[in-house]
Amino acid sequence: MPELPEVETLRRGLEKKIQGRRIVDIEITNAKVLKGQTETAFLERTRNGRISRLDRRGKYLLATLETNGSENATTPVKTNVAKIIAANSPAPAESAGERENPPVFLCIHLKMRGSLRVHAAEEPIEPYHCLTLRLDNGDELRYHDMWTWGEIRALTGEELSKVAGLAAMGPEPLSENWGGLELAAGVGKRRGPIKPMLLDQKTVAGVGNIYADESLFRSGIHPERSAGTLTPEEFDRLAREIRTVLTEAIDGGGSMGDYVDAAGSAGRFEPKVYDRGGKACCNCGTRLEKIRLGGRGTAFCPTCQPKIKI
DNA sequence: ATAGCGCCCTGGTGGC
DNA sequence: TGCCACCAGGGCGCTA
Numbered sequence: 001m002p003e004l005p006e007v008e009t010l011r012r013g014l015e016k017k018i019q020g021r022r023i024v025d026i027e028i029t030n031a032k033v034l035k036g037q038t039e040t041a042f043l044e045r046t047r048n049g050r051i052s053r054l055d056r057r058g059k060y061l062l063a064t065l066e067t068n069g070s071e072n073a074t075t076p077v078k079t080n081v082a083k084i085i086a087a088n089s090p091a092p093a094e095s096a097g098e099r100e101n102p103p104v105f106l107c108i109h110l111k112m113r114g115s116l117r118v119h120a121a122e123e124p125i126e127p128y129h130c131l132t133l134r135l136d137n138g139d140e141l142r143y144h145d146m147w148t149w150g151e152i153r154a155l156t157g158e159e160l161s162k163v164a165g166l167a168a169m170g171p172e173p174l175s176e177n178w179g180g181l182e183l184a185a186g187v188g189k190r191r192g193p194i195k196p197m198l199l200d201q202k203t204v205a206g207v208g209n210i211y212a213d214e215s216l217f218r219s220g221i222h223p224e225r226s227a228g229t230l231t232p233e234e235f236d237r238l239a240r241e242i243r244t245v246l247t248e249a250i251d252g253g254g255s256m257g258d259y260v261d262a263a264g265s266a267g268r269f270e271p272k273v274y275d276r277g278g279k280a281c282c283n284c285g286t287r288l289e290k291i292r293l294g295g296r297g298t299a300f301c302p303t304c305q306p307k308i309k310i
Numbered sequence: 311a312t313a314g315c316g317c318c319c320t321g322g323t324g325g326c
Numbered sequence: 327t328g329c330c331a332c333c334a335g336g337g338c339g340c341t342a
Contacts, residue, residue, distance in 0.1 A: 003336095149335085
């Protein structure tokens with residue numbers, strides 16, 4: 001399942017492979033992934049767009065499409081996606097005389113089973129294909145999604161700033177000044193178990209089930225610990241472990257399992273507790289427990305993560 | 311306000 | 327061995 005490290009790995013791969021390319025043709029075989037946007041609107045907005053940059057916000061992948069004519073292909077990008085999302089501010093006024101079209105944003109969320117890969121045109125279409133963007137160098141960016149839970153839409157800056165999940169998204173855990181204080185602030189006055197709060201994208205951006213379990217294990221914090229009882233030291237430790245585990249996973253090209261990057265390579269990051277319920281803790285040998293918490297499978301070590309703070 | 315649940319979807323798995 | 331019911335899971339929208 002793509003979480004922050006997987007989306008970041010994908011973003012970096014796509015940056016190398018498709019940044020600067022122009023979309024010359026689009027093929028949609030499963031319009032469900034447009035999540036209500038009409039095929040006509042998607043086609044009109046993406047055709048002939050030049051992919052000028054690739055950004056990530058939480059688990060969202062955002063591609064900026066410059067839609068001005070090819071004669072202006074070298075015009076520097078002026079729009080900062082992050083600012084649009086963060087400030088919900090109007091796009092900067094264009095200087096008089098310039099006739100640039102406003103950029104379009106491909107707003108992509110892979111959810112559980114989505115994948116985005118660059119293929120050579122002659123490679124056969126794989127099962128669960130939903131959408132292809134054909135590029136000006138002959139390559140094809142193909143979106144596959146077994147469950148069609150994912151989404152890919154072509155939005156204006158205004159529309160993008162109103163995407164609920166983006167507008168309400170919490171801070172990036174790998175940003176320079178994110179730490180225990182910011183994590184505690186994200187949790188706020190809520191008193192429930194800590195783990196579901198880590199999955200809440202308003203608390204911190206990009207953490208999903210794998211990295212929530214892993215960071216709690218590494219911090220020695222029980223997933224059911226009431227967030228209200230965490231000490232400042234524990235928030236510091238948890239925030240530090242979130243950063244460490246996300247960084248390690250990015251360095252490993254994402255988690256092992258179903259996930260593949262833009263080139264189709266599998267990730268190398270191996271979780272220590274996630275999906276290992278019933279197996280031995282790599283740290284102490286205790287049998288890892290598996291519970292359901294907030295509707296999600298949760299694995300932890302009852303020895304390394306005592307329920308009561310020691 | 312906020313927490314909890316159902317929904318979307320289909321391959322894999324566990325039980326018989 | 328084969329079949330089938332059920333489980334997993336991110337995020338949204340609805341309910342209590």
